[in-house]
Amino acid sequence: MLRAALNRLIGMLTVMAIVVTIVFIIVRVTPGDPAAVMLGPDANAADIQALRQRLGLDGSIIQQFISYIGGILRGDLGQSIFLGQPVTTALWMRAEPTFFLTIFSLSIATIIALPIGVASAYWRGSVFDQVMTAVAMFAASVPSFWLGLIFIQTFAVGLGWFPTSGYGGPYSSLGDRLYHLILPATTLGIVSSALIMRFTRASMLDVLNDDYVRTARSKGMSEWRVVVRHALKNALIPILTVVGLTAALLISGAIVTETVFALPGVGNLIVSAVLRRDYPVIQGALLIVAGLYVLVNFLIDMLYLLVDPRVRY
Amino acid sequence: MTDLAPDTILSVRDLRTWFKTKRVTAKAVDGVTFDLKRGQTLAVVGESGSGKSVTSLSIMGLLARPGAIESGEALFRDSKGAAHDLARMGPRGFRKLRGKEIAMIFQEPMTSLNPLYTVGDQIGEMIALHNDVSRDEARKSALDMLRHVEIPDAANRLDDYPHQMSGGMRQRVMIAMALSCNPSLLIADEPTTALDVTIQAQILDLLRRLQEQFGMSILFITHNLGVVAEIAHEVVVMYAGRVVEHAPVVPLFAKQKHPYTEGLLACTPNAERDLDPAGERKALYSIPGTVPPITNLPPGCAFEPRCRYSISACTKVPPQLEPAGPERLSRCLRSAEI
Numbered sequence: 117m118l119r120a121a122l123n124r125l126i127g128m129l130t131v132m133a134i135v136v137t138i139v140f141i142i143v144r145v146t147p148g149d150p151a152a153v154m155l156g157p158d159a160n161a162a163d164i165q166a167l168r169q170r171l172g173l174d175g176s177i178i179q180q181f182i183s184y185i186g187g188i189l190r191g192d193l194g195q196s197i198f199l200g201q202p203v204t205t206a207l208w209m210r211a212e213p214t215f216f217l218t219i220f221s222l223s224i225a226t227i228i229a230l231p232i233g234v235a236s237a238y239w240r241g242s243v244f245d246q247v248m249t250a251v252a253m254f255a256a257s258v259p260s261f262w263l264g265l266i267f268i269q270t271f272a273v274g275l276g277w278f279p280t281s282g283y284g285g286p287y288s289s290l291g292d293r294l295y296h297l298i299l300p301a302t303t304l305g306i307v308s309s310a311l312i313m314r315f316t317r318a319s320m321l322d323v324l325n326d327d328y329v330r331t332a333r334s335k336g337m338s339e340w341r342v343v344v345r346h347a348l349k350n351a352l353i354p355i356l357t358v359v360g361l362t363a364a365l366l367i368s369g370a371i372v373t374e375t376v377f378a379l380p381g382v383g384n385l386i387v388s389a390v391l392r393r394d395y396p397v398i399q400g401a402l403l404i405v406a407g408l409y410v411l412v413n414f415l416i417d418m419l420y421l422l423v424d425p426r427v428r429y
Numbered sequence: 430m431t432d433l434a435p436d437t438i439l440s441v442r443d444l445r446t447w448f449k450t451k452r453v454t455a456k457a458v459d460g461v462t463f464d465l466k467r468g469q470t471l472a473v474v475g476e477s478g479s480g481k482s483v484t485s486l487s488i489m490g491l492l493a494r495p496g497a498i499e500s501g502e503a504l505f506r507d508s509k510g511a512a513h514d515l516a517r518m519g520p521r522g523f524r525k526l527r528g529k530e531i532a533m534i535f536q537e538p539m540t541s542l543n544p545l546y547t548v549g550d551q552i553g554e555m556i557a558l559h560n561d562v563s564r565d566e567a568r569k570s571a572l573d574m575l576r577h578v579e580i581p582d583a584a585n586r587l588d589d590y591p592h593q594m595s596g597g598m599r600q601r602v603m604i605a606m607a608l609s610c611n612p613s614l615l616i617a618d619e620p621t622t623a624l625d626v627t628i629q630a631q632i633l634d635l636l637r638r639l640q641e642q643f644g645m646s647i648l649f650i651t652h653n654l655g656v657v658a659e660i661a662h663e664v665v666v667m668y669a670g671r672v673v674e675h676a677p678v679v680p681l682f683a684k685q686k687h688p689y690t691e692g693l694l695a696c697t698p699n700a701e702r703d704l705d706p707a708g709e710r711k712a713l714y715s716i717p718g719t720v721p722p723i724t725n726l727p728p729g730c731a732f733e734p735r736c737r738y739s740i741s742a743c744t745k746v747p748p749q750l751e752p753a754g755p756e757r758l759s760r761c762l763r764s765a766e767i
Contacts (some may be wrong), residue, residue: 325493326540327535327537327540328540328541328542328543328544330491330535330541331533331535331541331542331543331603332543333491333527334489334491334527334528334532334533335527335528335554335555335558335606336523336524336525336526336527336528336529336555336558336559337524337554337558338524339520346543349545350543350544350545423545424544424545425544425545425547425590425592426544426590426592
């Protein structure tokens with residue numbers, strides 16, 4: 117068990133090293149001189165040269181790479197050009213809404229999708245199953261920004277139950293901040309529940325026909341116990357993968373949702389950094405998002421080890 | 430239901446299990462009747478598609494849709510002496526009987542155990558379902574059962590997962606689980622089919638000894654007549670959803686009263702018979718033709734197209750199951766001549 121976990125950890129670190137290198141290369145192959153682009157067409161050569169120096173762009177590619185790696189290892193992702201603060205600080209300040217938004221929407225998606233998927237598989241072909249198939253198709257095809265706008269119109273503007281946008285004031289309580297997340301998290305949750313729902317149904321259908329489910333029935337237990345303890349636990353193994361992928365998608369999906377709901381999260385930061393060509397921020401945010409992807413996958417792997425004894429050895 | 434004889438544990442009467450879809454009705458089991466006596470083993474023999482497995486699943490209430498019992502009875506006497514009609518039993522009633530009174534072992538030991546729980550958990554779960562015991566007590570009983578089925582080093586195997594065991598070991602675990610609540614009836618659906626010959630013999634031997642020890646009756650489903658000879662007291666031969674011959678085991682092997690049984694026995698490989706002293710191999714006998722589709726049976730005897738005793742009368746009316754000697758029945762117009 118410990119050895120398997122260690123193997124996954126080494127794998128994760130390897131992927132991270134590759135990610136760090138790719139991000140470095142991507143920023144370097146962006147056409148044009150970042151310093152010139154940032155200062156605009158009116159800048160003179162001396163200013164550009166000064167900025168190149170400040171950004172560390174004047175050394176050889178090897179030197180740049182070494183100082184870049186050194187920075188990452190010290191937790192230094194450089195200085196934002198427009199925000200007047202270190203990239204790590206900017207990211208850290210924006211991390212909370214994105215983090216909570218991802219966790220909330222993933223929970224909502226799973227809470228909606230798992231029971232419906234299981235019930236659809238159990239009563240396959242029933243009216244319930246057919247209605248839920250249609251609902252899933254709908255949820256999968258709806259763009260999150262559209263659903264978000266509809267929700268704002270209905271529940272915030274119309275009914276006045278929730279704030280239309282934002283994340284509360286700078287000194288608002290945690291409860292108030294989370295309250296601001298209900299609409300955006302529900303939007304993302306519904307949209308991403310479709311995939312998990314369909315996958316749960318398919319996975320349960322496979323498992324319900326398995327011999328050990330028949331064995332469980334022959335032991336004289338309730339159907340609930342047969343389905344949950346014997347079938348669902350086995351079906352969860354492939355479902356976990358999809359939940360992990362969904363978590364990763366949510367991180368990038370948050371970019372759109374944060375814009376619609378004006379949430380000051382990482383997604384919002386990335387959008388404004390791209391618009392203003394704030395390279396250090398883009399580079400840092402790319403690293404964080406990629407890092408979160410890798411981390412989520414690592415956590416899913418750990419869950420695998422917990423659920424399935426066959427992969428422990 | 431009072432007419433269930435005191436020494437009879439299971440009485441299946443004119444059982445019909447049909448699979449109905451919008452287009453066709455497959456009469457997988459069509460009027461099967463037999464009695465199983467207390468402490469005895471009744472073997473149900475037949476090819477794939479003969480309805481033997483569907484018969485056992487009907488008794489156990491484990492039919493998969495669209496299969497359903499159309500008519501007939503399956504009377505079962507529980508350990509307290511009360512009789513139940515399994516053909517009309519609801520899910521609640523079955524929950525109390527399954528595992529505790531009637532247990533089942535299946536053909537595929539490799540896939541019949543849940544891969545995510547240890548064998549100790551799975552046996553213990555069965556014990557805890559039907560007895561008021563603590564976790565520790567259930568675990569101890571599970572260990573006892575592993576010892577009963579002669580798993581070496583049982584104490585250390587209790588926390589093994591199924592994937593850490595061989596097929597034979599897993600089938601022993603299945604047997605341990607099935608017998609853990611001391612059921613009066615054990616249904617064994619081809620329990621040795623997926624195993625090596627040497628392991629088969631061990632499992633059969635084990636089942637025989639456990640039957641003496643626990644006193645349960647066994648309904649043994651198989652296609653292998655060699656296995657029947659090892660374990661059965663009585664034999665029911667099925668073909669295309671019907672019983673074609675029913676006899677005690679010794680007379681049956683001495684003389685078959687139905688051409689299908691005769692053919693089945695001739696198909697069983699036999700080293701002495703098939704290899705003459707000169708080392709020449711004789712061609713292995715096989716019954717010509719295949720089982721007719723259950724949705725499209727011939728109007729007369731279902732076996733007639735493959736039968737070497739066939740006469741024109743056979744193609745007209747389906748024969749009835751009729752006495753063909755002491756304690757035996759045959760569904761053949763010419764059973765007296767065979």
